[in-house]
Amino acid sequence: MDNTIYLDNNATTPVAPEVREAMMPFLDRLYGNPSSIHTFGGQVKAHVDKARQRLADLVGCHPTEIIFTSCGTESDNTAITSALDCYPERRHLITTRVEHPGVKNLCQALGQGGRGRPLYRVTEIPVDAEGLLDVAAFEDALDDSTAVVSVMWANNETGVLFPVETVGALCRDRGVLFHTDAIQAVGKIPMDLADLPIDMLSLSGHKLHAPKGIGALYVRRGTRFSPHIIGGHQESNRRGGTESVPLIVALGKAAELAKQNLHKENTEVAALRDRLENDLLEKAPDAHVNGSREQRLPNTTNISFEYVEGEAILLMLDQHGICASSGSACTTGSLEPSHVLRAMGVPFTAAHGSIRFSLSIYNTREEIDKVLEVVPPIIQRLRQISPFGHDKAPAKSKA
C-alpha cells in the first residue's frame, strides 16, 4: 500500500495526519453529547463551534451560515428540497447536463413526479465541447416559475469551472434561489462567499482530507430554509440528529489546512498536473484533454486515449499501484460512458478511453515521473490489441 500512487483525489482523499490527530480526543475521552447540560457534554460544544468557524474562514462566510451534514449528497439534497418547500408555488428547476448524481439524480426523480411531491419541470442546461456552460441557454430558461437553480462550481470529472458569479447574478435579478455544488471546488480554489451571489453551497469533507461521512451546507443569512432531516434542535433547528463531533472537528481542521495549502494547490499541484498532462499528450499519440484547460481546477486532468478502453488502462495502472479513475466513483459499475463527456459531445471511442487523474498536495514529482514512465507503454500495448486500434498499430499478440 505504501507504494500506491494515488491520483484519484476527486473520488476521495487521504485523511491528513493533522486531521486524524485533531479528531482523536473525540473518539476517546471527549465523547460527551454537545447538547447535554453537564459540563462533560457542554465542553464538547466549544469544539464544534471552533470547527464551524474554521470552515467559515475557508469559504468566506459567517459561521451561523454553516450547517453540518453527513456528506455532499445530503447537502445537495437539502438545498434543493429546501427551495421546493419554501417556494411551493414554483414548479421549475434548472440544473446542468453535467451535475454530480447528488444533484442530477434528485432532479431527475423530481422531474418524474410521484415521490409524494408535485411534478416538476426540469431544465438541464447544455455545455459546449470544452465543457463550458451555455450561459445564454441558462438565461432563456430562467423564469418566474423557477424554484431553484443548481449549477456546480467545478465538474468532478473534468475539473471545468462554471461561472457561478454570472449565474448567481442572473438568479438574483430574477429573485430565484441559487445553489452550487462546490464539492470539488472548496479547498482547491479561493472563494469568498460574502462577495458572491450564491444562496446555498454544498461541500464535502472527504474531498479535502477529512474522513468520509461529513459535509456541510452553506445557507446565506436571510435565505428561506426548510430542513431535510427533522429531529432535535441541532444546527439551530436546521438539521436534526446528534452532531457527529469527531468528524465535525476533523472537517474544521481540514478546512484550516486547506486554507493554508490553497497557494500550494494552485502553484505546485497545478504544475505537477500540467507536467503530467503535457508529457502524456506528447508521449501518447491520439490523446487529448477533455474540457477547457483554462477554466479548470488546478488538480484535475481528464485525458482521452483514443481506441482503447479506459477500464483496461485503469486495470493495468492498478497493477503498477497507480490509482486513477474513468469518471465519477459514484457511477462506477455503470457500463455507459460518462454523462459529462457525452454532454460535451466527446465521440464514443474517445469517451470510452478517458482517464481522470486528480492530484493532491500529497503527490510528488517522483510519483508523476513514475506515471509518465508507465502510462505510454500501457497505451501502446492496449492499442495493439484493440479492435478499434488495428489501423493504428497492427496487433502482435494478445496480452
Added chain:
Amino acid sequence: MDNTIYLDNNATTPVAPEVREAMMPFLDRLYGNPSSIHTFGGQVKAHVDKARQRLADLVGCHPTEIIFTSCGTESDNTAITSALDCYPERRHLITTRVEHPGVKNLCQALGQGGRGRPLYRVTEIPVDAEGLLDVAAFEDALDDSTAVVSVMWANNETGVLFPVETVGALCRDRGVLFHTDAIQAVGKIPMDLADLPIDMLSLSGHKLHAPKGIGALYVRRGTRFSPHIIGGHQESNRRGGTESVPLIVALGKAAELAKQNLHKENTEVAALRDRLENDLLEKAPDAHVNGSREQRLPNTTNISFEYVEGEAILLMLDQHGICASSGSACTTGSLEPSHVLRAMGVPFTAAHGSIRFSLSIYNTREEIDKVLEVVPPIIQRLRQISPFGHDKAPAKSKA
C-alpha cells in the same frame, strides 16, 4: 475527566476501545473509496460488507436489509418519508405521544402541511401513567388510509418498552407499514427481526459505543422503499453519498461487541441500575420511578424527586463529576417539562424534578456507591431552599 461518573448513556456513550482500534486503519492508509474500480478502493468494500454482516447479526436480519445512514434521526426520517412516497394515496400517520424528536417533530411538521407535501392527518397514541402504550386506542386509530405506523421500541427518557410485536401484527393484518425507532433498544435487549412483524427499524451507533455520526435503517426484504437522500448508487441505490467507511466499520465492531455484551447488559448492568434505583428511593423521601419497572430497558431509571428542580440537581451532580440528564439531550434548552412525562400525566412538581440515570457496561459498583453517597444530601439541600419544599423542610439558608 477521568473521575467522571458517566450515567447519561441514553444521550450518548463512550466509544469502546475495540471500536476505536477497528476504525483507525480507515482514517489512515485504508482511505480508498469503496466504489472505486482500483484495488486500493475496492479492498475497502469488503470491510463495509463485514460491518453490515455484524450489524445484521446483532438484530437478526439479512445484511441486504441494512442501509447505513448518518444517524438515528436520518433513519427515522427516511423510514417515514419512504412510506409516504410509496403510498401517496394514504394520508394518515400513527405515532405516539412519547416519541423522540426524530419521529415526533417530523410527524408534527407533516401534520401541518406545506413542506411541498400534502397535508397529513396525524394520530398520536396516548400512554398510561406507567408510560405503557394504549393498544386499544392504537387499534381504533389504524385504518386503510394509514400510510405508516411509527412506534418506538424503548422510550429514551424512561426506558419503557412498547409491545412492538403486537403493534406490528396489527399493522400487518391491515396491510400498513410498521416502523419502529429502536435507537435505545438495539444492543440493550435481544431482538430477532426475522421473527418479528417489523418492516423498518432505526438504530444509532453512538448509543452503543460507536462514534456519533453513524446509524442504520433496517428495511425488511420486499418492503416498498424510496430513498431520502438521492445521489450515487451507494447502499444499493437506497442512500446516496460516499460511504462513511470509518464509522461503518466502527458500527460493525460495536454491533459485534453489543451482541457479546447483551447478557452482561441484562444481568450486571440491570443489577447496578436496580441497586441505584432502590437505594435512592429508600434514602430520598418523596421520590418515585417514572414508568413501568417491569416493561423497561435494563440500563435506565427515571426518578422524580418531588419539590426540587431537575436542573438544579444536575448542576450539583455536575460539581461531583456525575453526568445524568433531565430528559432527552435533543430537547435540552427547552424550559418545558418533558413531553414524555407530561403524556404519562406526571404532575408538574414531579416532572420538573425528574432525573434520568442511564448506565452502560462501563459503569462500576464503585461509581454507583459514589452516586448513592452524593445524591441524597443534594436532594435534601435543594428541598430546604425550594419554594415548593418549605412545608417539607423549613429553609435554613440560601445556597
